[in-house]
Amino acid sequence: MAAPYAAMVIDARSGEVIHSRNADTQLHPASLTKMMTLYIVFEAVKNGEIDLDSLVTISRKAASEPPSKIGFREGSQVRLRYLIRAAAVKSANDAATALGEAISGSEAAFARRMNRTAKALGMSRTHFKNMHGLTEAGHMSTARDMTTLGRHLFFDHPEYYNLFSRQSTEVGGKTVPNTNRRFLASYQGADGIKTGYTRAAGFNLVASAHRGNKRIITTVFGGQSTAARNAKVAELMNMGFKSVPERVAVRRPTPPPYLGNSGIGAGAPALVANGPDVLDEGGVGKTIRIVVAPTKSIHPKPRPKPEPILTAQMAAEVDEAVDAVLAEVAEAAAAETETETASTETTNEPAVVAEGSADPSAEVETIQVAEAGELPAPEPPAASAQSEQASVESGNAQVIAASMAAPKAAPPPPERPDGVILASVERAPEPAAGEPQVVTRMSTSGGRHWGINVGTYGSHYEAHRVLLKTALAELSTLGEALRKVSKSRQGFNANFVGMTKEGAELACRRLSARSSSCAVIEAGQG
Structure with missing residues (x-):
């Protein structure tokens, strides 16, 4: 008999549900369970419980797990980073068991931590019994809950997410292939996340893919074969990409509070009769709990709003200064138009503007030369127009010389009541009388x-x-x-x-x- 079918499709950016079918039906998750195992390992590394280079001793239980597995020998020591690779890429059961024991000491204690984390993530219809996903009574989840877990993996631990897109990885000196390599290779933009298979579960897959600004997460339970499952996931992915807009506001899911193995959070007091495990679900023995208010918020403080660069008064003063400068520019443009008209009527010979400067290091006020009507030139003194006229009439078309009179004093820059100058422009010294004025670039x-x-x-x-x-x-x-x-x-x-x-x-x-x-x-x- 085929396993029951269930599916879920969401826009990963916003969490919006695009399609669901039997999404809340409790089914066997199979190796999708390892997504939670890895999520807790990533959390433990981030909070300093264990290091990626920590040596983990392979227990008898881990070494005896059935396939899929790497084949670690009992008593051997493996660095944590290689166990993570084996569980994420190869879906190795012996690696998953070793990870759980390294974090919580036993399968039972780690399963209780898995259930606490699932509840904190909002996976309300999920219950774990082991860390690898092999069929066990009461070990159940849903398409909706596994989709939620996949989205948290992407947003909460992005530094490790690349593991799920690797076609193969190195573990213990040998290369192992990804169980999801066929879908990763065949579907455009696919980059994860996890496959699962048992006879009771069928062929399961939580897949993620991105195209442009879009990212879709699709979950399928109960596929009849790898090929049939991948084809169904591709069909649902295509529907998702067609349904969502190109740009959507990203609403990141809220990470769960860090509780560690105790389940009561860092720094919270508790009196425990029989060790920390009795605080967890399923523990035995007498437990005395003291409930106190948290000493600080688990949520990050909001980013302060940036102060405005300009106050309303300063903005008004800037507008007045701009209007004054623009008025001068408009007058200059009108004067230039009159001068050009007079010059055109006198002669049709083109004037040549010399480029370059005798002293390239000198700071000069640069005049932008562009097409007609682009940038109005500053207002020339009356003597400048007469000099230019005389230059053209004499046939000197090589250099436009300007016999500058005493320069007009520039108005002082606008000043606020508190004495702060809004803008200041320094001009280079004017050329001496009779010296050609060169227009530079x-x-x-x-x-x-x-x-x-x-x-x-x-x-x-x-x-x-x-x-x-x-x-x-x-x-x-x-x-x-x-x-x-x-x-x-x-x-x-x-x-x-x-x-x-x-x-x-x-x-x-x-x-x-x-x-x-x-x-x-x-x-x-x-």
Whole structure:
């Protein structure tokens, strides 16, 4: 007779049930039991009960377990890490028994710890009698409970989860294959978790697979063969991947409290007449328990909310400063348009802008040269326009010389009432009278050919405004970056350029933490 059939399919990210059939029917779990054995071993290692390199002596009981097994000899010593591999990959019964005895001292004590852990995980219809899953009266579980256990294995002990996806592993100097290797090899994205088989249980499997942002966990009890079981799991997996959306908020399951072998938690007082085992289910002897309130919460403290970078008053002051700068930019753009119109009417000869600087190490105020209508230039003094006109009329089309008058004093940066300057821009010394003014490009030496994009906008003005506000709010990383607005088919790209790759990535992380749009770009992009 075929074993009873049961199935469960969930979205591992949220725990949402996609499909279930006989999911709460108590059935024989077979070697799916080893998932709980391994979960407790991982918990014990994490809490310092035992070390991965601890030597475990193989007992007579462990050595005499029936197959599947590695064949450890009684009295031999094996490191804990190899016993874990044997139980997870080979599903070895002798390794599972040795693990339980190493943690709790006996099969009975370890089974009681398994039941306490199952209850803490919410596996309400599961009861364990041994650590390997061989058929025993009262040793029962359900498809729902085993699916819950599989999800906890993935989220609670991710550092060990890779064990379940290995096609084979090394144990005791020899290579052993994974009992789940056929499904791992045939189903795209499969990476676990555990198979199980006995005559009473049929062919069982708890499987996990991921594709893109999706992860599905599927459990099947009572398969009639390995091939039939794998085909049914693949069918349910496909249904799951088609049903769930690409992006879902991840709701991690809450790990159970660590109770150890005593079952009362670390530091909790108890008076025990006949040793620690009598506190557990099924113990004998008189037990006196003292119930006290916990001294501290078992749950982690919530992460503190980040303080706002700008207060409301500071934000208003930043807006005023940005508006003032943008007004100057708009006036400069209008003046430049008038100058260009006058120059065009006078002559059709093109003007040549020289690149490069006599002193590459000198810090100069860089003017971004882009397509028409991209980036308005600063307002030129009246004398500059006349000088440019004269230069063109004389036929000198090689260098645009600017006979600069006394520079206009820049307005002081906006200041808060407490005296903190919101932004400060240092300008290089103006060239002497009669000395040509050279328009340079930012040097890309030293790896400063990276930048960030903070969005694409419908107008040049809006993009420039966003750049100014972003620079004022993030002076620590963007204080030395250049602001550049470039036009594309999508609109006006607001970029900061002239940065190192590390500086661009740091700025992006800080802006993303404040929910600001940001993407790292390399020279020539965007």
